[in-house]
Amino acid sequence: MAEDLNVIILDKDENSRNILKNYLEETGSAKVIGEFADFDAGYDFVLRSGKCVVFVDVSEQFDKALSLIKNIKDNNQEAFIAAVAAAASTDTVIKTMRAGAREFVSKPFIKSEFGSVINTLKQEFGNFEPAQTCxxxxxxxxxxxxxxxxxxxxxxxxxxxxxxxxxxxxxxxxxxxxxxxxxxxxxxxxxxxxxxxxxxxxxxxxxxxxxxxxxxxxxxxxxxxxxxxxxxxxxxxxxxxxxxxxxxxxxxxxxxxxxxxxxxxxxxxxxxxxxxxxxxxxxxxxxxxxxxxxxxxxxxxxxxxxxxxxxxxxxxxxxxxxxxxxxxxxxxxxxxxxxxxxxxxxxxxxxxxxxxxxxxxxxxxxxxxxxxxxxxxxxxxxxxxxxxxxxx
Ligand SMILES: Nc1ncnc2c1ncn2[C@@H]1O[C@H](COP(=O)(O)OP(=O)(O)OP(=O)(O)O)[C@@H](O)[C@H]1O
Ligand SMILES: [Mg+2]
The missing domain is CATH 3.40.50.300 (P-loop containing nucleotide triphosphate hydrolases)
Structure with missing residues (x-):
């Protein structure tokens, strides 16, 4: 049986966290092991969590979110980062990917589309080898x-x-x-x-x-x-x-x-x-x-x-x-x-x-x-x- 995805959600908006959590858990193959409005607390948790998928909302405080993504990428090489944003411009997507995110998910989440996002994530995560960073x-x-x-x-x-x-x-x-x-x-x-x-x-x-x-x-x-x-x-x-x-x-x-x-x-x-x-x-x-x-x-x-x-x-x-x-x-x-x-x-x-x-x-x-x-x-x-x- 395929392993469950351990997921951590970093998003200031409680409503958005709840929707994401529900959609993820309804797929039956993901488990939300932590959710945080506070990025600093979330960051510490991510560093302690080993292999995981981290959803980071980059809609607000974009620069802070970008440096958070960079830090996660550098300090937990087993973390697979998916950025989340409402109405993201191409520039936002590129900057986020450049910082270290591997996927980008748009808000509002649409349940029917979300299933395929999870499938993609599962596939990528399964093949995900920590980057050779030496x-x-x-x-x-x-x-x-x-x-x-x-x-x-x-x-x-x-x-x-x-x-x-x-x-x-x-x-x-x-x-x-x-x-x-x-x-x-x-x-x-x-x-x-x-x-x-x-x-x-x-x-x-x-x-x-x-x-x-x-x-x-x-x-x-x-x-x-x-x-x-x-x-x-x-x-x-x-x-x-x-x-x-x-x-x-x-x-x-x-x-x-x-x-x-x-x-x-x-x-x-x-x-x-x-x-x-x-x-x-x-x-x-x-x-x-x-x-x-x-x-x-x-x-x-x-x-x-x-x-x-x-x-x-x-x-x-x-x-x-x-x-x-x-x-x-x-x-x-x-x-x-x-x-x-x-x-x-x-x-x-x-x-x-x-x-x-x-x-x-x-x-x-x-x-x-x-x-x-x-x-x-x-x-x-x-x-x-x-x-x-x-x-x-
Ligand atoms: N910035 C510096 N200021 C003053 N003296 C220095 C400085 N850097 C190195 N030295 C001196 O230069 C000398 C040679 O340094 P070092 O042994 O690091 O060179 P090296 O190129 O490794 O030598 P070797 O080819 O013998 O291995 C040492 O005595 C060291 O104290
Ligand atoms: Mg020498």
Whole structure:
């Protein structure tokens, strides 16, 4: 027997809630498990309800309803959202779908039409797979000592703190990795063990092999303890690890080594964003230019690459516009030079925000994480909308 739909109704109008509830329950295949006039209370309930269909009325307070839909979509990926409105314009429908609604139902509800709406919902809900939302961000440069690890570590910490979602941080510097040192960790397992066993580990076991950073939602995979082990890891194993992590994490941050080999390329291919790290001096800028040529050969679109200037000082001799001209890429972000805070963080094995959250570098990392996550969400919404557009 098909499973009942668990339904939650968020609508300020009591009469409308009652009609919807009656129609739904008369179909004999839906159960209303909650109804709310207050969106905030309803939102909390939705987050606790796992797999469910949520009817959200967007007729009044449209902007508030839209942000509610976005929040539900981001925070309960098993919720299937159906928007409800009276006299909705095309613009309203598009905005609502773009925010994350999967269906649109017009008010007033007409009983005869409503049966087919429920059938459609049941069909869609039955086939509904939670959206693959994991995003992979890599830090890369073909030059050593430029700040790849500092950036990967501090960004991963900020993303975990900001989103409260699970973030994985992987050290792919197989010869000289130092992610674990930057976070003062002594992991029981490293990437070589995970690579050897990835096909046999279920999600729970995989999570146990990763090293959790304090009480946060950040989990680390460190480089192999034994350098010889690193030679045995294959690009295929890296792909398997990433495939498994994608199902469990909202973000994966990869600190990619300077070596360009098949493992590095696998990680780069899988990345949604590559943070190409440079500092403002001529040799570094030339190397960055060569990285761009490599990315071009690999067929990456310039959207995927974000040029980041690290250890940036105001009044640098070389102007940002000159760098952009040479590298043929806009500078996406600048991280200030703050040697003392950075060194103190590395020596204590903590992120910069634990040394001084008010420091220019800690504030900068927080803003950077916010900008990246906004960018990735917008990309995701646009993708969903484009898919939707084909079927509208
Ligand atoms: N914004 C910054 N301001 C000042 N110093 C910084 C900054 N970012 C990184 N550093 C310093 O630069 C040095 C190199 O940083 P990091 O180890 O992160 O670079 P890397 O590119 O990962 O190096 P490697 O290629 O050896 O892995 C460290 O000593 C660090 O303290
Ligand atoms: Mg490093």
């Amino acid at each position: 995003k992979i961000i890599s830090t890369f440069s073909n030059k050593g000592g430029i700040g790849k690890t500092s950036i990967a570590v501090n960004l991963a910490v900020e993303l975990a703190q900001m989103s409260k979602e699970k973030v994985a941080l992987i050290d792919l510097n197989f010869q000289l990795g130092d992610v674990a040192t930057f976070l003062d960790m002594t992991p029981a397992f490293a990437v070589d063990y995970i690579a050897d066993n990835i096909q046999n580990l279920d999600e729970e076991e995989l999570l146990k092999t990763m090293c959790r950073y304090k009480n946060t939602s950040l989990y680390v995979i460190a480089d192999p303890l034994n350098i010889d082990k690193s030679k045995e890891i294959t690009a295929e194993q890296i792909q398997h690890i990433l495939d498994a992590l994608k199902k469990m994490f909202s973000y994966i941050v990869i600190d990619i080594g300077t070596n360009i080999d098949s493992k590095t390329i696998t990680a780069l291919d899988n990345s949604d964003l590559i943070l190409l790290i440079a500092i403002v001096n001529l040799p570094a800028i030339r190397s960055t230019q060569r990285c761009m040529e490599l990315f071009d050969k690999l067929g990456y679109s310039s959207d995927k690459i974000k040029l980041v200037l690290n250890r940036y000082l105001e009044n640098e001799d070389i102007k940002t516009s000159d760098i952009e001209e040479v590298v043929k890429q806009k500078v996406y972000w600048k991280i200030p030079n703050n040697y003392l805070t950075m060194m103190s963080a590395i020596n204590k094995g903590v992120p910069v925000n634990e040394i001084n959250p008010e420091s220019n570098i800690a504030v900068n990392y927080k803003e950077f994480a916010g900008k990246l996550s906004d960018y990735l969400i917008t990309q995701k919404l646009n993708k969903n909308y484009n898919q939707r557009e084909l079927t509208i």
